[in-house]
Amino acid sequence: MKVLFSSPAGHPQGSWPAEARAAEERKAGNPDAEVIMDRASDDFLVVIGRTPKEQ
Template sequence: MSERKVLDSFPAGHPRGSWPAEERAAVLREQGESATVVMDLRTDRFLVVSKAGAA
């Protein structure tokens, strides 16, 4: 299993919820990065990460 690299993070308590993280992931995907958003319950943050198995 490949490790994911954290590319950015946003607080889960943001008034817009996960939208800032989703928007950042979309920008990274447009730039050719394989990015997705996951929730880190331990830190209560949305993480923008490289997709598993991405080069």
């Protein structure tokens, strides 16, 4: 799994910045870009390449 972008969960716009970045990544050719919540860091992450074990 590769992290492309990170946005704090406490951001005033919530997950929107991460969702927008994931949409940009998908449009740019990374169809598996997705947003996940990392509870340890309290961040929304845009990631690619998650394995079934990581999901």
